[in-house]
Amino acid sequence: MESLEESFRELYDTALQGPVAEVLEFRKQKRAESLKLLRNTGIAAVVCVPPALLIPSLGGFRIALGIIPAAFLIFSIWRYFTGKKEVRRLFKARILTKIVSAIDPELSFDQDNCISESDFRSTGLFQERIDRYSGEDCVSGSYHGVKLIFSEIHAEYKTESVDGKGHRTTTWHDIFKGVFLIADFQKDFNTRTFVVPDVAENLFGQMLGNFLQKLNLVREGRIIRMENPEFEKYYAVYAHDDVEARYLLSPSLMERMVELRKRFDSQISFSFTDSCMNIAIPSARDFFEMPDGNLDYDSLKRCLSEFLFFLRIVDELNLNVRIWSKE
Amino acid sequence: METGTLIVLVIVVGFVLLVWLGYNSLVYKRNLVDNAFALIDTQLKKRCDLIPNLVASVKTYMKHESSTLTAITELRSKAIKPDLSAAERVAVNNQITDAMRSIMVQVEQYPDLKATDSFQQLNRSLNEVEEQLSAARRSYNAAVTDYNTSIQSFPVNLLASAFHFQKRELFQIAESERAVPKVGELFQ
Numbered sequence: 001m002e003s004l005e006e007s008f009r010e011l012y013d014t015a016l017q018g019p020v021a022e023v024l025e026f027r028k029q030k031r032a033e034s035l036k037l038l039r040n041t042g043i044a045a046v047v048c049v050p051p052a053l054l055i056p057s058l059g060g061f062r063i064a065l066g067i068i069p070a071a072f073l074i075f076s077i078w079r080y081f082t083g084k085k086e087v088r089r090l091f092k093a094r095i096l097t098k099i100v101s102a103i104d105p106e107l108s109f110d111q112d113n114c115i116s117e118s119d120f121r122s123t124g125l126f127q128e129r130i131d132r133y134s135g136e137d138c139v140s141g142s143y144h145g146v147k148l149i150f151s152e153i154h155a156e157y158k159t160e161s162v163d164g165k166g167h168r169t170t171t172w173h174d175i176f177k178g179v180f181l182i183a184d185f186q187k188d189f190n191t192r193t194f195v196v197p198d199v200a201e202n203l204f205g206q207m208l209g210n211f212l213q214k215l216n217l218v219r220e221g222r223i224i225r226m227e228n229p230e231f232e233k234y235y236a237v238y239a240h241d242d243v244e245a246r247y248l249l250s251p252s253l254m255e256r257m258v259e260l261r262k263r264f265d266s267q268i269s270f271s272f273t274d275s276c277m278n279i280a281i282p283s284a285r286d287f288f289e290m291p292d293g294n295l296d297y298d299s300l301k302r303c304l305s306e307f308l309f310f311l312r313i314v315d316e317l318n319l320n321v322r323i324w325s326k327e
Numbered sequence: 328m329e330t331g332t333l334i335v336l337v338i339v340v341g342f343v344l345l346v347w348l349g350y351n352s353l354v355y356k357r358n359l360v361d362n363a364f365a366l367i368d369t370q371l372k373k374r375c376d377l378i379p380n381l382v383a384s385v386k387t388y389m390k391h392e393s394s395t396l397t398a399i400t401e402l403r404s405k406a407i408k409p410d411l412s413a414a415e416r417v418a419v420n421n422q423i424t425d426a427m428r429s430i431m432v433q434v435e436q437y438p439d440l441k442a443t444d445s446f447q448q449l450n451r452s453l454n455e456v457e458e459q460l461s462a463a464r465r466s467y468n469a470a471v472t473d474y475n476t477s478i479q480s481f482p483v484n485l486l487a488s489a490f491h492f493q494k495r496e497l498f499q500i501a502e503s504e505r506a507v508p509k510v511g512e513l514f515q
Contacts, residue, residue: 187455187458227465227469242466243463246461247462323451325455
């Protein structure tokens with residue numbers, strides 16, 4: 001069996017070098033356009049600014065002369081950033097789509113798509129009202145036989161305050177920013193179960209935290225204590241049916257979830273709803289982007305690693321093992 | 328009303344209230360334990376129902392191991408008797424677990440049998456029941472631990488002893504279950 005290194009080398013040699021050349025050529029073209037615009041801005045400044053400053057008799061026309069190079073400059077900056085965005089879009093369309101399909105032909109990548117707001121909401125992981133929702137870079141399809149979808153998501157809510165002078169200020173707060181993954185779970189279940197970071201016990205200590213969790217003023221379901229102490233250190237489980245929660249969270253799955261928590265070093269949350277396992281991995285980083293600098297073999301391999309970083313969850317949680325009644 | 332009488336009244340009402348709450352809490356926890364055991368029982372019955380199918384699907388291949396099949400059939404007959412105590416039921420079912428694992432290990436020698444659709448379907452059902460059983464057992468043990476902790480903690484232990492709330496035993500899995508590989512590994 002070919003190693004990942006060998007198969008990626010083959011992909012790079014046979015299918016990626018052409019698109020890389022195309023993206024580099026396009027980037028070169030966009031950079032040349034930006035430079036040309038910048039040069040024109042310089043010429044406009046040389047032609048317009050001295051008369052505007054030195055010839056008072058021009059009157060109101062002096063302002064117009066000053067505006068011309070400023071307009072050139074603004075247009076140059078705007079073109080620079082839109083050009084950069086176009087290059088990034090071409091990179092994703094030509095190269096990332098190929099990398100994702102090479103990982104598993106059943107997978108596809110869509111830079112303009114993301115998990116829908118209704119799907120995100122129905123996972124029940126975040127209770128806050130969503131006022132602004134966006135996302136990109138969606139991978140969907142089937143990986144090692146497991147149907148899944150994941151994308152970057154940014155969900156926010158807003159608060160408004162009015163100061164003494166009546167000025168209204170709107171502040172945006174993150175509900176979730178990071179990568180959200182929904183994968184088909186290998187067991188059938190009927191109720192909803194949530195595995196969330198154990199904030200209460202970590203913040204208030206075991207006694208008070210435990211009391212607050214039992215009160216459970218925030219989440220649906222009731223707190224369920226699991227028998228794995230390390231799992232309990234990181235996570236709190238809320239469920240409607242404790243037997244079903246333990247059926248879903250087998251001892252081995254709990255161990256794997258602890259390992260996943262350590263690998264990502266992030267406050268990961270899970271929920272089991274509508275026959276799926278939903279995983280929220282918060283991160284401030286912008287994933288699946290075009291690398292800066294050269295698009296050589298190593299930088300493209302890093303792009304591959306980013307996708308595998310999330311897809312490996314399927315293997316690590318054994319979601320592809322189908323030994324139960326659900327097929 | 329005199330202050331002394333009032334204080335006595337408050338203490339008496341407080342005491343009655345504590346006894347009432349403590350007793351109800353113990354009854355609630357004991358019922359949870361009983362309910363959790365009933366769930367284990369349901370899964371054990373489900374597993375027993377699968378034994379005839381298991382025997383039927385493997386007997387044409389496992390002619391040399393007919394004694395194992397006879398033994399598991401007899402164990403099933405024992406397990407479904409209605410007059411078994413909880414401890415006896417657990418013991419018989421632990422023996423069934425051993426016998427089923429032994430059959431599954433022997434199935435390894437018959438790749439044709441493993442490949443049949445009916446056996447694969449049966450194996451999936453068995454895995455499902457085993458997983459459900461494991462979950463029910465873990466829930467039972469969690470309920471028992473909570474109940475036992477309550478009846479041993481002061482001052483509820485005084486109440487528990489006065490009203491004869493007995494300590495419950497945890498559901499221990501058979502020793503062989505810890506050592507023998509899971510049947511799910513047959514698929515790998």
